[in-house]
Amino acid sequence: MATLGLNCYSPGIRVARPQSAPLPSSHLHPPRPLSLSRPIHTLSATPRRRLAAPPSSISTASTAADDEEGLQEEAEEEDDLDPTEEVRFLDPAMEPGSIVEWEMDFCSRPILDDRGKKLWELVVCDRTLSLQFTRFFPNNVINSITLKESIASISDSLGVPLPKKIRFFRSQMQTIITRACKELGIKPIPSKRCISLLLWLEDRYETVYTRHPGFQQGSTPLLTLDNPFPMDLPDNLFGEKWAFVQLPYSAVLEETSSFAARYASGQSLDLELLGFEIEDNTLVPGLAVASSRAKPLAAWMSGLEVCSVEADVSRARLILSVGISTRYIYATYTKNAATTKEAEAWEAAKKACGGLHFLAIQDSLDSEDCVGFWLLLDLPLPPV
Structure with missing residues (x-):
């Protein structure tokens, strides 16, 4: 795992709580050290993203479609x-x-x-x-x-x-x-x-x-997507410390290329299919969560469909979205000029990367390896 560049350290905002469920173990790949120095505030790249679909994806082709069409x-x-x-x-x-x-x-x-x-x-x-x-x-x-x-x-x-x-x-x-x-x-x-x-x-x-001949411009969607108020975090998902972190896009690509071999807990994305066009040295923002019970925490997180992490700057908290419509208050911090600037910079960096960000779970914030790694994409709501 490439070393995570640290930006904002938030001590002791969550205290681990005991739980008695059996905890699965995970097997980790040896770390790949990589030093970072550039602060997150310097992120400026604006990527273009398109879905790299197969050639016949928008046609009514059958299974006998000819792949050799120009x-x-x-x-x-x-x-x-x-x-x-x-x-x-x-x-x-x-x-x-x-x-x-x-x-x-x-x-x-x-x-x-x-x-x-x-x-x-x-x-x-x-x-x-x-x-x-x-x-x-x-x-x-x-x-x-x-x-x-x-x-x-x-x-x-x-x-x-x-x-x-x-x-x-x-x-x-x-x-x-x-x-x-x-x-x-x-x-x-x-x-x-x-x-x-x-x-x-x-x-x-x-x-x-x-x-379509029946298209109705401005038609209101019948089934709008939910965005409910966030709930308190369940006991088994509590961490102990967290930090805003960053990885070069090149390192993120390395993580995804060997994801299955490296991580027992987490989820990846096919960045090639998604058509990301980001320079290798562009820093991708992420959130590192440290816990003395990192392996059990990562194992519990694997049971969730983790979607995104959001910095709620106005309320000085981080929101974890999972599943369809579940949102948790993942962390809180003291609101002041410095922490507000860090949170705003983190959200700006995420936007500059087309919504791409990650969540890493570690034994400590100084560790060069992760127990769990989730590559996340904050997408706008679909138009239908």
Whole structure:
């Protein structure tokens, strides 16, 4: 693990509390030391991010789609796209059995059908966009039975096995999605870590929905995303010390390249797929949390779908977002000019990196290695 550059040390804001549950162990990779010197305030790079989707991702290609079509032909196909048609795509280079997790959205769109009612749409992909599927539905067939049958039809039509897990990010659809998944033996995971899906929905808004003959400009979303007030942190997630930290983007890439071998606890992101264009020496902001019980703490955190960390400058606290709509007060600090400046600089650095940041759990803030590492992306709400 590259050495974390320290910016703001906040002593003793959380005291570990006892808990009696059995604690799993983790096996760590030897550290890779790297010294840092530049303060976080000097971050100025503004990255461009685009979803590096497979060539046929926005067409209605079948599993027999020709991968050898040139970029010019691909652009022409996009111009000829019929926004009313389904997308059915499976990358021929992908082993179907290797796709074990899907990301799903089942929601209304700003599109009216012939009856003047909002169309609903099922959008499914995997995190690499090797699998893509869409289908429109009238609003009078929206239930768990329709969703269950549609999930099964994806498996049949694309020749892939049912996934082990399906992630979804809308709390209002939790009952329908959970019921459909469980009847198929699939584990539903409420989570905003549906990064590929969220970015694809943003792309579909521009390339499909706005071009649909029934598109309604300015239509209010039927299912808005929750952003509830933060709750107190559960006892088992308490740390003892924390600090704003930073890593060069090059070091972040190294962490993701060997993530599975290095960490038993944490989650990564496919930065190549997400199309990040950041200079190697740009500093990526993060939060380091130290605890005398770092391994158990990291293990407990692994049971959460950690989405993002936010510095709430006005209230002098850090907010941890997990799952779909759960927000915790992760830490607090004394509010003064110095701490406000640090928190504002950290948020500015995160924005300069396109929302990219990380959470690291360590035995101590002086350690050159991490027990757990979560690469996070603070995304804006999807337009639908």
